[in-house]
Amino acid sequence: MKRDIKKDKYIVSKDYQLIGARYQLSTVEQKLVLSIISLIQPSDTDFMHYQIPLSNFDNLIENNNHLRLKEACKSLMSKPLEVQDNNDEWLIFNWFSHIRYKGKESLLECSISPELKPYLLELKGNFKSFNLKYILPLQSSYSIRIYEILKKNEKNVKVDFELEELYNILKVPDSFKTFGKFKEKVLYIAEKELIQHTDIFFEYEEIKTGRKVTGISFRIFINRDNTVSKEISEQEKFRAFILEEYKNGENIIYHPRLERHLVIKNGLLAISESGRYLSKEDAKEMWAFIFKRKDLLIPKPFDYFAKNEH
Secondary structure, X not given: OEEEHHHOOOEEEEEHHHHOOEOOOOHHHHHHHHHHHOOOOOOOOOOOEEEEEHHHOHHHOOOOOHHHHHHHHHHHHXXXXXXXXXXXXXXXXXXXXXXXXXXXXXXXXXXXOHHHHHHHOOOOOOEEEEEHHHOOOOOOHHHHHHHHHHHHOHHHOEEEEEHHHHHHHHOOOHHHOOHHHHHHHHHHHHHHHHHHXXXXXXXXXXXXXXXXXXXXXXXXXXXXXXXXXXXXXXXXHHHHHHHHHOOOOOEEEEEOOXXXXXXXXXXXXXXXXXXXXXXXXXXXXXXXXXXHOHHHOOOOOHHHHHHHOO
16 A cells, blocks of 8 residues: 655654654655655554655755655665663664665655564654754754754753754764754754744853853743744734733723724723623634724834834
8 A cells, every 4th residue: 555745745754762762864865754654654654765856845856856755765874863762771773674766757655664563654643743944944954853852842841952862862973072062063953944944043052061161941832923924923022012911801892893992901902881702713813903004092002013024
């Protein structure tokens, strides 16, 4: 049985242990692996033969360079991953059993290693899903790994790592194992790429033992600029401003349909004259009206919008 990427959503779901596995793949190799994994549904009970139409993933090849793709696949087959089950047990295996390029159909067909079944199939808990679209624009292999690791921990908002632990998970070369170099070659680039392309971003603090940096504390934030449309994002910023500016119940705006003024009461929209709270549906309509007709607002915030609409 085969599954084509065109027929499925581009969602990657991985068991937590697989996210924390140790491996070192190039950017192209990681995108290839994650593109295949995005074809698997968490409820699937067995692997299939998975196919990628290369036209859907121009990031895998440049200028129709199939030789480059072949070299990436050969390299991938020579790079195992290591899963640490506990302190005393570990498992090393390859990502794929085979990779076949079908030139006439312009397809890449892969079968996933059976050892990956516990980490990709019948996932019911302790797994994380994310959209492949956030991975494909990333240019650094370390940015991809850091994205996965932080995405796993996003509900915790904060996660700490010992520096040596992070070096091992990311498989950074010895030349990066001074904090200055790691900061320059890994953290700075990941910080910039995640905020530009993905649904999360991070800030970090150095954890020191004496003067030496021995760990990193990450704070994880939702990147609303990439998760909601620009218009919705602007409306939410506008709503937050109005809620704060008029929190004491002053009139906000006169609404012609209601023939009444609107006010904020207890953080909700209400009709000034009657004090009646608006229903959820009416409130959504009113917020949209207020956002579009800022010119009708009672004078208080005029200076703010004059400054922020340019």
